[in-house]
Amino acid sequence: MNYLSTRGNAPTLRFSDILLGGLASDGGLYVPEAYPRFTTAELAAMRGMNYRELAFEVLSRLIDDIAHDDLRALIGKTYTAEIYRYVTDQENPADITPLKTLEPGLHILALSNGPTLAFKDMAMQLLGNLFEYALANSPSAKATGGKLNILGATSGDTGSAAEYAMRGKHGVRVFMLSPEHGMTRFQQAQMYALQDANIHNLVIRGVFDQCQDIVKAVSNDLDFKTGHRIGAVNSINWARVAAQSVYYFKAYFAATHSNDQEVSFSVPSGNFGNVCAGHIARQMGLPIKKLIVATNENDVLDEFFRTGVYRPRPQTKHTSSPSMDISKASNFERFVFDLSGRDAAKIRQLWAAVESGGSFDLKADGLFDRVANFGMASGSSSHANRMDTIRTVYEVYGTMIDPHTADGLKVGLEHREPGVPLVCMETAQPAKFEDAIREALGVDPVRPAELADLEAQPQKKHVMDVDVEAVKRYIAEHAR
Ligand SMILES: *Cc1c(COP(=O)(O)O)cnc(C)c1O
Numbered sequence: 001m002n003y004l005s006t007r008g009n010a011p012t013l014r015f016s017d018i019l020l021g022g023l024a025s026d027g028g029l030y031v032p033e034a035y036p037r038f039t040t041a042e043l044a045a046m047r048g049m050n051y052r053e054l055a056f057e058v059l060s061r062l063i064d065d066i067a068h069d070d071l072r073a074l075i076g077k078t079y080t081a082e083i084y085r086y087v088t089d090q091e092n093p094a095d096i097t098p099l100k101t102l103e104p105g106l107h108i109l110a111l112s113n114g115p116t117l118a119f120k121d122m123a124m125q126l127l128g129n130l131f132e133y134a135l136a137n138s139p140s141a142k143a144t145g146g147k148l149n150i151l152g153a154t155s156g157d158t159g160s161a162a163e164y165a166m167r168g169k170h171g172v173r174v175f176m177l178s179p180e181h182g183m184t185r186f187q188q189a190q191m192y193a194l195q196d197a198n199i200h201n202l203v204i205r206g207v208f209d210q211c212q213d214i215v216k217a218v219s220n221d222l223d224f225k226t227g228h229r230i231g232a233v234n235s236i237n238w239a240r241v242a243a244q245s246v247y248y249f250k251a252y253f254a255a256t257h258s259n260d261q262e263v264s265f266s267v268p269s270g271n272f273g274n275v276c277a278g279h280i281a282r283q284m285g286l287p288i289k290k291l292i293v294a295t296n297e298n299d300v301l302d303e304f305f306r307t308g309v310y311r312p313r314p315q316t317k318h319t320s321s322p323s324m325d326i327s328k329a330s331n332f333e334r335f336v337f338d339l340s341g342r343d344a345a346k347i348r349q350l351w352a353a354v355e356s357g358g359s360f361d362l363k364a365d366g367l368f369d370r371v372a373n374f375g376m377a378s379g380s381s382s383h384a385n386r387m388d389t390i391r392t393v394y395e396v397y398g399t400m401i402d403p404h405t406a407d408g409l410k411v412g413l414e415h416r417e418p419g420v421p422l423v424c425m426e427t428a429q430p431a432k433f434e435d436a437i438r439e440a441l442g443v444d445p446v447r448p449a450e451l452a453d454l455e456a457q458p459q460k461k462h463v464m465d466v467d468v469e470a471v472k473r474y475i476a477e478h479a480r
Helices: 015-019 040-046 051-062 068-078 120-137 139-143 157-166 185-192 208-220 222-227 238-255 273-283 300-307 332-339 344-355 367-374 383-397 403-414 430-441 468-478
Strands: 003-005 030-032 099-103 106-110 148-153 172-179 199-204 263-268 288-295 376-380 422-426 462-464
Touching: 003 015, 015 120, 015 238, 030 332, 040 051, 051 068, 051 238, 068 120, 099 238, 099 383, 106 238, 120 139, 120 157, 120 172, 120 238, 148 157, 148 208, 157 172, 157 185, 157 199, 172 185, 172 208, 172 468, 185 199, 185 430, 199 208, 199 468, 208 222, 208 468, 238 263, 238 273, 238 422, 263 273, 263 403, 273 288, 273 332, 288 300, 288 403, 300 376, 332 344, 332 367, 376 403, 383 403, 383 430, 403 422, 403 430, 462 468
Parallel strands: 106 422, 148 172, 172 199, 199 462, 263 288, 263 422, 288 376
Antiparallel strands: 003 030, 099 106
């Protein structure tokens, strides 16, 4: 299985080559040369498999340069009931991603039982194990000393998921920039309470955008970047998207009794990583009816799926679903590549407009008509919608959901069709967003007992000014 760039001007690579990298050298994103497709018989055999078996079945089609026994072992130590242990009520921990049924045909897929209580753990935990394995085994990584320094900026969920996935991993260090203000106390404590020697929390006296600018400036210094073996774990990482496609299969089999049925999925979306994984599952043959892209007030994706115009915004709005506060969707290019019939020249043209601050309109050139073939739908929610949904779900079904999941449920219900099971992706547990829950319900969300005194634990962090050179110095001193 080879991977090629959506922009057509970068070398074709294997999975292990793109695992540690970010963008392709031509600025595009790597995608499989062709999607492997499960036959009807193969899909029938997958029904009844547990999470680990399904993960191997799906990922071994996309990863053919890691020995099967090794891949099985990496999957085996990632998807355990011990790691995904924060299961709530009625759930079966051995399931990894239990399906909660609100009423017949309406479900929530519990994806937030991992260490940081958000769905990003689903892929990031595997990434940690894949990185450690590749650093020790791949010839190109060994040639450069088998070390990787991950540099990133976080507004909350990505940073903690990355740190919990990489803590204690051989050859990997994490330098994570977070803004002094803007994250919840719980999110801060999750990261800063980690005492592992390979985890460095750099708290920047500024806002998230400034953290991101510093990361860009450091990464643009190519000598520094190569010299210190700087890598990233952002949401365009192909391995993350691939790992996320597994739970679409798991949910599909849990929500149906026969492979003749179709299922629709509603996905709280920001960078289009999660819903892109659903698109891939469908390309691999999973009978998905609709993929419903749910956005908040930052509705660049909803606008596209309604109008055909993709118009990244100069600024993000701060909302009560902060993990979806994005102005452009970094994984969207993978979908448009498929929509265009894999036309790399077209992608170069479209993203040249985007990268110079503009937009594009696929209705004008007819491509937008094809969206229907891909079964996409969309919608958005306001703060009031999310609060109402949290209240209704609590009152009617006795289930507490977080503001991101509420966004997905609100938009999903607008597209629900009789006879088609609807699965809404739970992207975080309510405990992560206490203020929003208190506002909606007047009560505190339940928190796993183990995390009861999280904010009181000693914190390890390094507070710094908005200063690129100071960040570089810190990395240089600690990345030996
Ligand atoms: C990251 C995140 C999202 C958005 O996921 P994308 O893959 O970027 O679309 C939604 N909800 C929560 C809680 C998240 O952490």
